[in-house]
Amino acid sequence: MTNRADMTLTSSGFFTSQEAPITTDNPVATPSSPPPDVLRCAYMELVVTDLAASRVFYVDVLGLYVTEEDDEAIYLRSTEEFIHHNLVLRKGPVAAVAAFSYRVRTPEDLDLAVAFYTELGCDVRRNPSGFVKGIGDSVRVVDPLGFPYEFFHQTDHVERMSWRYDLHIPGELVRLDHFNQVTPDVPRAVKYMQDLGFRVTEDIQDDAGTVYAAWMRRKPTVHDTAMTGGDGPRMHHVCFATHEKHNILAICDKLGALRRSDAIERGPGRHGVSNAFYLYLRDPDGHRVEVYTQDYYTGDPDNPVITWDVHDNQRRDWWGNPVVPSWYTDASLVLDLDGNPQPVVARTDSSEMAVTIGADGFSYTRPADEEAMPEWKQGEYKLGHQL
Numbered sequence: 001m002t003n004r005a006d007m008t009l010t011s012s013g014f015f016t017s018q019e020a021p022i023t024t025d026n027p028v029a030t031p032s033s034p035p036p037d038v039l040r041c042a043y044m045e046l047v048v049t050d051l052a053a054s055r056v057f058y059v060d061v062l063g064l065y066v067t068e069e070d071d072e073a074i075y076l077r078s079t080e081e082f083i084h085h086n087l088v089l090r091k092g093p094v095a096a097v098a099a100f101s102y103r104v105r106t107p108e109d110l111d112l113a114v115a116f117y118t119e120l121g122c123d124v125r126r127n128p129s130g131f132v133k134g135i136g137d138s139v140r141v142v143d144p145l146g147f148p149y150e151f152f153h154q155t156d157h158v159e160r161m162s163w164r165y166d167l168h169i170p171g172e173l174v175r176l177d178h179f180n181q182v183t184p185d186v187p188r189a190v191k192y193m194q195d196l197g198f199r200v201t202e203d204i205q206d207d208a209g210t211v212y213a214a215w216m217r218r219k220p221t222v223h224d225t226a227m228t229g230g231d232g233p234r235m236h237h238v239c240f241a242t243h244e245k246h247n248i249l250a251i252c253d254k255l256g257a258l259r260r261s262d263a264i265e266r267g268p269g270r271h272g273v274s275n276a277f278y279l280y281l282r283d284p285d286g287h288r289v290e291v292y293t294q295d296y297y298t299g300d301p302d303n304p305v306i307t308w309d310v311h312d313n314q315r316r317d318w319w320g321n322p323v324v325p326s327w328y329t330d331a332s333l334v335l336d337l338d339g340n341p342q343p344v345v346a347r348t349d350s351s352e353m354a355v356t357i358g359a360d361g362f363s364y365t366r367p368a369d370e371e372a373m374p375e376w377k378q379g380e381y382k383l384g385h386q387l
């Protein structure tokens with residue numbers, strides 16, 4: 001439970017503490033087996049219903065590099081990547097996520113993954129020749145939250161395209177940055193991910209201790225994945241990084257020029273959480289893709305954990321721009337290991353949209369001003385009071 005007396009209120013308006021201020025009364029059991037040593041989020045396998053349409057979006061518009069492709073799947077990577085791929089687009093009947101895949105430090109970490117998830121009673125499958133091209137020995141599980149997680153170490157190395165300026169475009173996507181998952185019970189998810197070796201960097205809470213979202217990392221950035229409170233398990237977005245803000249603006253200009261501005265769902269803007277500059281797009285199946293740049297280093301063991309008040313109107317957008325309702329409500333289905341969509345369970349804790357947008361919600365820019373604000377300025381007034 002949140003105790004803000006134990007946190008430090010910063011001059012930027014959020015709180016910091018040393019340990020993640022999140023506890024759960026509904027924990028996933030902690031396995032006695034140690035977790036695999038996860039290096040980073042490595043790739044996502046997305047099922048798409050029209051491979052040609054998705055190829056136009058990810059290759060022709062966003063400029064990801066094709067490592068390999070056939071009639072069934074396209075293997076894509078970002079500029080700086082040296083492993084086989086960061087995204088697999090696989091043709092299928094239902095748009096969904098087949099795998100959130102993490103790279104582990106050594107081949108032996110796969111034995112640890114098997115032991116860890118077997119102890120949790122999960123569906124665990126190991127394929128010594130990999131589940132997709134370019135990836136060797138792999139373990140796939142349906143994790144305790146219902147997500148299809150994959151772990152691998154061996155992968156084919158491919159050319160890093162950083163020096164190929166002749167091929168770069170103004171909106172160059174240089175790295176896979178993170179996943180974002182929707183799950184009903186965020187504290188339960190956080191505790192399980194901590195057991196898997198992840199550390200919380202930021203979260204959003206209210207002063208009663210309800211947790212609306214949490215960001216967690218293995219690599220020394222703000223996150224490898226985030227848990228967003230909502231009906232789940234579902235995939236909220238997959239995110240690629242650019243080097244600079246202007247690369248994100250160039251993507252917006254290009255989408256406008258192509259008369260594809262309807263692919264832009266939210267942004268561009270500056271996040272409060274993570275401090276990153278962002279843009280959210282929707283692919284031809286509605287899968288959400290974020291483009292993101294300039295978050296911060298988090299690798300020290302005493303990296304401060306940041307807590308945002310859910311009513312702080314600058315938490316999701318530092319400029320106070322509203323979050324569109326679809327961003328809160330829409331997300332992609334995820335599949336079990338046989339390719340069937342996982343059932344979606346409703347969130348029972350309060351929803352962030354309900355407490356911040358519309359007649360019942362309120363938000364502040366300066367907390368002390370709330371009482372004195374005219375009605376038209378209360379709430380996320382740029383959108384909320386129009387709903």
Ligand SMILES: [Fe+2]
Pocket residue numbers: 178179180237239290
């Ligand atoms: Fe994100």
